Amino acid sequence: MKMPGDKPTSFVERIQTIDRRILYALIFISVIVPLFLPLKLPVPVTPETRDFFNAVEALPDSSIVMLPFDFWPSTMAETEPMAVVGLRHLFGKHCYVVGLSNVGMGGPTIADRLLDSIGGEFGRIYGIDYVNLGYKPDYRAVMLGMGTRISDIFPTDYRDTPIEDIPLMRRVPNYDSVAFIFIVADNVAVDYWVGLVNARFGKPMGAGVTAVMAPKNLSFVQAGQLIGLMGGMKGCAEYENLLERPARATRGMDSQSMIHLFIVVFIIMGNVGYYAGKRRAARS
Amino acid sequence: MDSVWTQPFFYFFLPAFFTLAVYSFLFKDNPWFKFAEHVFAGLSAGYYAGLIFTSVIKQQMIVPLVSSGRWDMLIPGVLGCLLFMRFFPKVHWLTRIPLAFVIGTTAGIMFLQQLHGLILPQMKSTLLRLGDFSNIVIVVGVLTTLIYFYFSKPHTGALGGVAKVGIWFIMVAFGAHFGYTVMARVSLLIGRMQFLFVDWLHWAQ
Amino acid sequence: MIVAFFGTGDMLADFSNEALRYMSIVAGFALLLGVISITRVSAGVVRKREKDWPHKIVLLLCLFTMAGFGIFQGITSGTVFEWLFENIQKPMMATMFSVLAFFIASAAYRAFRARTVEATILLITAVVVMLGRVPMGQYVYEHFPAVANWIMMFPSVAVQRGIIIGAALGAASMSLRIILGIERTYMGRG
Numbered sequence: 014m015k016m017p018g019d020k021p022t023s024f025v026e027r028i029q030t031i032d033r034r035i036l037y038a039l040i041f042i043s044v045i046v047p048l049f050l051p052l053k054l055p056v057p058v059t060p061e062t063r064d065f066f067n068a069v070e071a072l073p074d075s076s077i078v079m080l081p082f083d084f085w086p087s088t089m090a091e092t093e094p095m096a097v098v099g100l101r102h103l104f105g106k107h108c109y110v111v112g113l114s115n116v117g118m119g120g121p122t123i124a125d126r127l128l129d130s131i132g133g134e135f136g137r138i139y140g141i142d143y144v145n146l147g148y149k150p151d152y153r154a155v156m157l158g159m160g161t162r163i164s165d166i167f168p169t170d171y172r173d174t175p176i177e178d179i180p181l182m183r184r185v186p187n188y189d190s191v192a193f194i195f196i197v198a199d200n201v202a203v204d205y206w207v208g209l210v211n212a213r214f215g216k217p218m219g220a221g222v223t224a225v226m227a228p229k230n231l232s233f234v235q236a237g238q239l240i241g242l243m244g245g246m247k248g249c250a251e252y253e254n255l256l257e258r259p260a261r262a263t264r265g266m267d268s269q270s271m272i273h274l275f276i277v278v279f280i281i282m283g284n285v286g287y288y289a290g291k292r293r294a295a296r297s
Numbered sequence: 298m299d300s301v302w303t304q305p306f307f308y309f310f311l312p313a314f315f316t317l318a319v320y321s322f323l324f325k326d327n328p329w330f331k332f333a334e335h336v337f338a339g340l341s342a343g344y345y346a347g348l349i350f351t352s353v354i355k356q357q358m359i360v361p362l363v364s365s366g367r368w369d370m371l372i373p374g375v376l377g378c379l380l381f382m383r384f385f386p387k388v389h390w391l392t393r394i395p396l397a398f399v400i401g402t403t404a405g406i407m408f409l410q411q412l413h414g415l416i417l418p419q420m421k422s423t424l425l426r427l428g429d430f431s432n433i434v435i436v437v438g439v440l441t442t443l444i445y446f447y448f449s450k451p452h453t454g455a456l457g458g459v460a461k462v463g464i465w466f467i468m469v470a471f472g473a474h475f476g477y478t479v480m481a482r483v484s485l486l487i488g489r490m491q492f493l494f495v496d497w498l499h500w501a502q
Numbered sequence: 503m504i505v506a507f508f509g510t511g512d513m514l515a516d517f518s519n520e521a522l523r524y525m526s527i528v529a530g531f532a533l534l535l536g537v538i539s540i541t542r543v544s545a546g547v548v549r550k551r552e553k554d555w556p557h558k559i560v561l562l563l564c565l566f567t568m569a570g571f572g573i574f575q576g577i578t579s580g581t582v583f584e585w586l587f588e589n590i591q592k593p594m595m596a597t598m599f600s601v602l603a604f605f606i607a608s609a610a611y612r613a614f615r616a617r618t619v620e621a622t623i624l625l626i627t628a629v630v631v632m633l634g635r636v637p638m639g640q641y642v643y644e645h646f647p648a649v650a651n652w653i654m655m656f657p658s659v660a661v662q663r664g665i666i667i668g669a670a671l672g673a674a675s676m677s678l679r680i681i682l683g684i685e686r687t688y689m690g691r692g
Contacts, residue, residue, distance in 0.1 A: 276607050
């Protein structure tokens with residue numbers, strides 16, 4: 014009679030009890046091999062990403078767009094490429110960008126770096142073409158307060174310049190001058206952008222969110238509260254391809270394909286082993 | 298000539314070191330991981346201290362007070378300081394004052410946001426023409442899900458049957474959510490591998 | 503906040519705006535509570551020479567270094583504060599979450615079993631979405647992307663909407679209970 018602790022003997026038992034270190038090694042290999050041997054598979058575009066792209070593309074040049082960098086550094090593999098592709102699209106259209114962050118840990122720092130870096134690619138000037146308002150606590154208060162007067166919540170920008178001294182911010186007293194809100198988020202801030210700003214002030218908005226949040230936010234897309242959605246690294250890769258500037262997210266898609274295939278194969282193997290084991294136990 | 302310290306290997310050495318220190322936990326807990334863990338905790342707390350001092354105390358309180366004579370900015374400052382009374386047992390009750398203010402304001406905002414911003418628009422967009430199969434799926438899915446989560450009556454009879462359909466819809470949604478969760482976690486791993494092999498070691502493109 | 507929403511006059515609107523401003527500031531002070539707590543606890547461990555006390559010295563050193571540079575030098579680009587964040591904190595945060603990929607794959611392999619009808623529905627949907635949402639999926643079965651799209655936009659949206667409505671009703675009723683004074687647990691005992 015088999016006892017717990019006995020080594021697995023049959024093939025059925027062995028495929029159900031593969032050492033986790035072998036699993037980790039296989040996961041590692043399936044992620045890095047495509048980095049060295051890219052497959053360059055085409056990335057099909059989903060309707061929600063296309064709608065997002067088209068909405069931004071349809072903005073008149075010189076529109077003022079608000080871009081909240083509402084993400085933690087822990088998810089930046091998904092969210093930072095979204096902010097980058099969004100800034101490239103907006104600066105490429107000569108839009109003006111008002112950046113801010115509702116995430117204290119790292120949000121304003123990342124916003125500052127990305128705005129300067131991508132703005133520099135297009136020759137944009139801080140204070141005239143873009144600004145980083147920084148971070149203020151309690152995103153509900155921030156989102157509602159900006160509806161009346163941005164200077165009430167942000168008396169200065171991230172770099173300590175009084176708001177009234179910034180040329181771009183003289184044109185943006187509140188949401189009235191903002192044509193579109195391009196949200197990049199990895200937390201429930203999106204619910205408040207939708208529930209407070211879109212509902213009360215009627216601002217059109219689209220969101221780039223992590224894949225974990227995408228299923229929920231598709232409800233907002235279907236209800237028309239969000240114009241479009243970038244869901245995870247795949248959504249960002251789709252947007253990069255629509256913009257014809259494939260970048261980090263597109264290059265990550267091959268690894269994503271490999272590892273998904275690998276996980277599906279192992280789920281199937283585990284279930285085959287489970288059912289084979291059940292049949293064997295029933296027969297004996 | 299570029300300094301050797303600007304070469305990717307050295308420029309990114311510190312982030313790569315801490316990345317590998319965290320990954321070492323996959324083998325087992327070790328002193329490098331513990332060191333990295335405590336550095337992280339210390340820097341995170343220090344980050345918040347620096348950020349709040351600059352963004353809140355300096356920019357939101359001191360600047361309006363000095364430049365516009367807004368002495369009323371001391372009021373939230375005092376309320377904020379009352380929060381620190383929780384560290385003194387004898388005057389611990391003073392923390393209730395700022396708490397009541399924050400919770401009362403938040404309750405008012407939440408009430409409006411949930412009703413006006415979420416419930417009504419979501420319900421409105423569920424009122425769809427039932428001529429299309431996909432629309433029927435949405436309407437049936439929303440209703441059966443809501444009925445499943447109604448636990449005030451036992452799920453027997455007709456209610457039980459409808460709740461059963463709700464469970465099937467929920468399983469489809471959870472399966473989809475699991476697929477997206479795997480996608481999300483894997484993306485984070487891909488990001489770190491891109492940093493190690495592309496940015497740091499320059500072994501891949 | 504609720505009455506001001508209905509646009510009942512400038513005075514109430516001004517009061518509401520000031521309340522929002524004050525709330526942001528008070529929330530900032532609340533964030534400092536955590537910093538003070540961790541300092542007190544770590545200092546206590548070091549003072550009493552409890553387990554891991556050398557690590558707590560590392561923690562406190564890093565805390566005061568980061569806070570000191572942030573307060574005295576500033577937090578914008580080009581400062582030591584920003585350098586420490588970009589080169590140490592940010593990579594570690596990203597790495598800690600990336601470790602989950604290994605755990606989720608291992609858990610999916612070990613625990614994901616189609617034992618019941620419901621579990622089978624969940625498993626099949628997960629497989630379809632995982633393959634339908636990556637470029638390779640269309641080469642495994644050409645209709646995977648379209649099926650995954652339909653699942654995400656219809657049955658999944660329906661359930662997520664049901665959950666959003668249910669949770670929002672709960673949150674709205676809890677807010678009303680707080681406003682009416684029925685719910686006072688946030689005040690603590692006494």
